[in-house]
Amino acid sequence: MTDAQDTAADSSLRITGGTPPDDAGSSVMGAPTPLLEPREGIPPVVADQAALAKVVAAFAAGSGPVAVDAERASGYRYGQRAYLVQLRREGAGTALIDPVACPDLSGLGEALSGVEWVLHAATQDLPCLREIGMVPARLFDTELAGRLAGFPRVGLGAMVENVLGFVLEKGHSAVDWSTRPLPEPWLRYAALDVELLVDLRDALEKELDRQGKLEWALQEFDAIAAAPPAEPRKDPWRRTSGMHKVRRRRQLGVVRELWETRDRIAQRRDVSPGKVLSDAAIVEAALALPANVHALAALNGFGHRMGRRQLEQWQAAVDRAKALPDSALPQPGQPVTGPPPPRAWADKDPAAAARLTAARTGITALAERLAMPQENLVSPDTVRRICWEPPRVIDTGSVETALAGYGARAWQVELVTPVLVSALSAKDA
Numbered sequence: 001m002t003d004a005q006d007t008a009a010d011s012s013l014r015i016t017g018g019t020p021p022d023d024a025g026s027s028v029m030g031a032p033t034p035l036l037e038p039r040e041g042i043p044p045v046v047a048d049q050a051a052l053a054k055v056v057a058a059f060a061a062g063s064g065p066v067a068v069d070a071e072r073a074s075g076y077r078y079g080q081r082a083y084l085v086q087l088r089r090e091g092a093g094t095a096l097i098d099p100v101a102c103p104d105l106s107g108l109g110e111a112l113s114g115v116e117w118v119l120h121a122a123t124q125d126l127p128c129l130r131e132i133g134m135v136p137a138r139l140f141d142t143e144l145a146g147r148l149a150g151f152p153r154v155g156l157g158a159m160v161e162n163v164l165g166f167v168l169e170k171g172h173s174a175v176d177w178s179t180r181p182l183p184e185p186w187l188r189y190a191a192l193d194v195e196l197l198v199d200l201r202d203a204l205e206k207e208l209d210r211q212g213k214l215e216w217a218l219q220e221f222d223a224i225a226a227a228p229p230a231e232p233r234k235d236p237w238r239r240t241s242g243m244h245k246v247r248r249r250r251q252l253g254v255v256r257e258l259w260e261t262r263d264r265i266a267q268r269r270d271v272s273p274g275k276v277l278s279d280a281a282i283v284e285a286a287l288a289l290p291a292n293v294h295a296l297a298a299l300n301g302f303g304h305r306m307g308r309r310q311l312e313q314w315q316a317a318v319d320r321a322k323a324l325p326d327s328a329l330p331q332p333g334q335p336v337t338g339p340p341p342p343r344a345w346a347d348k349d350p351a352a353a354a355r356l357t358a359a360r361t362g363i364t365a366l367a368e369r370l371a372m373p374q375e376n377l378v379s380p381d382t383v384r385r386i387c388w389e390p391p392r393v394i395d396t397g398s399v400e401t402a403l404a405g406y407g408a409r410a411w412q413v414e415l416v417t418p419v420l421v422s423a424l425s426a427k428d429a
Contacts (some may be wrong), residue, residue: 030165032165032167034166034167035168035195035196037188038094038188038192039195040093042191043095045084045096045098045182045187046101046102047098048101049102052097052105053107055087055092055095055097055108056108056111057111058091058093059089059092059095059111059112060111060112061091062090062091062092063090064090064198065116065117065198065201066087066089066115066116067118067198067201068086068119068134068136068194069119069120069125069190069194070084070085070128070129071083071085071086071177071190073176075174075274076177076272077176077178077270077271077272078267078269078270078272078273079267080128082099082125082129082131083099083100083177084097084098084177084182084190085105085129085132086190086191086193086194087108087194088194088197089115090198094194096191099132100178100180103132104132104133105132105133105134106134107133108133109133109135112134113137114137116139116140117136117138118140118198119139119197120156120159120200122139122221122224130229138221138222138225139221139224139225140205140221141220142156142159143156143159144217144220144221144376145201145204145205146159148220148372149204149213149372150211150371150372156168156193156197159204160196163204163207164199164200164203166196168192168193169189169192172185172186172189173189213370216412219411220376223407234334235334236259237256237259237260238334240279240283241279242279242280242283243283245287246286249331249332250321250322252286252329252330252332253321253322253324253328253329253330254282254285254317254318255282256321257317258282258285258286258318258321259282262276262282277301281299281300281302282301284301285299285314285318290315290318292315293311293315296314296315296318338381338385339385339387339388339389342384345388349388352387352388354426355423355426356383356384356387358422359386359387362419362420362422363377363378363383366415366416377412378403379406381406382406383420385406386399386402386403386406386424390402394424396418396421399417399424400413403420
């Protein structure tokens with residue numbers, strides 16, 4: 001008996017099935033049922049090695065896939081570390097683990113190494129799970145499965161409601177999960193997030209199989225599991241909100257110096273950088289190039305609530321940037337490693353612009369026929385690169401090689417190659 005069926009039996013609730021979504025995106029009949037409590041109640045938070053050892057043994061002895069989720073403190077703490085890990089597996093029940101008290105979960109990860117992990121939006125949680133020693137060899141991503149299956153709303157709450165007929169309470173998704181002790185309502189929310197995840201996986205697997213898309217999904221899941229950790233972002237300060245207003249190199253230097261100063265302070269204090277100084281304040285200072293603390297204090301974001309010592313540290317950062325020689329100032333814009341922005345193609349290379357237009361038209365039509373988002377059918381960046389610099393000889397083999405070289409999976413290569421061959425061979429391209 002599955003968790004959802006057991007829940008229904010225990011509380012007179014009913015599961016309403018995993019039938020295909022109708023035109024409105026719903027796959028259930030009748031009003032959805034609120035899911036208010038975990039079946040076994042809220043488990044105690046695992047916060048010591050003895051309790052963790054029991055969880056490892058229980059989950060190693062369990063059966064079937066394991067549902068995994070993690071809660072971060074985005075907007076409150078520095079970085080994206082996990083502050084709670086939730087798991088559920090048949091025969092083991094649900095576990096809530098405090099990775100602050102138990103920062104090394106590699107033993108748990110090893111115990112589950114041969115097991116399929118079920119995550120929702122896996123790429124969001126995998127980095128913080130990797131930091132604590134949990135790396136799946138196989139996974140099933142219920143959000144991505146929903147996209148491939150054509151569901152218009154793929155958040156966990158929407159998927160559980162539309163596929164299984166239950167409503168999850170989502171009021172605590174953006175709270176400060178670094179809070180200790182965690183309030184009971186938050187723990188209930190966290191436990192419910194994995195309560196029906198395996199049931200959702202099973203229903204989506206059936207739906208993908210019915211649509212002939214299951215093999216595509218499995219290739220996507222394998223690619224996610226095999227992907228290496230992301231490389232550190234180059235010049236992350238350039239992502240400061242409002243950067244489009246900053247034109248001069250000296251002003252760019254101020255943004256960089258303020259951003260890096262803020263980042264060091266935020267990391268030392270373990271708080272979100274935005275709580276130290278807002279992006280808007282950084283841009284204001286860069287545009288104004290204040291001459292002294294008095295001028296800085298008059299700018300938005302540096303008002304009367306900021307103490308003299310804080311103002312002095314920000315002014316010192318501004319002064320450091322102002323003192324840099326021209327040779328040390330950042331260049332405007334970021335180094336371009338791929339094609340130029342598509343809006344510039346018509347002027348730079350009209351033939352490439354025509355190829356891109358034809359390719360986009362064909363891919364849009366194919367994605368609509370397959371009932372999936374275009375970006376899941378093929379990466380827009382891949383399409384741009386191939387249209388900007390097409391193979392010297394346009395045929396099936398050369399386009400397949402180009403797609404595979406940019407990381408497209410076999411199912412994507414098979415489906416998209418005919419569209420691109422046609423677009424790249426068009427007379428008006």
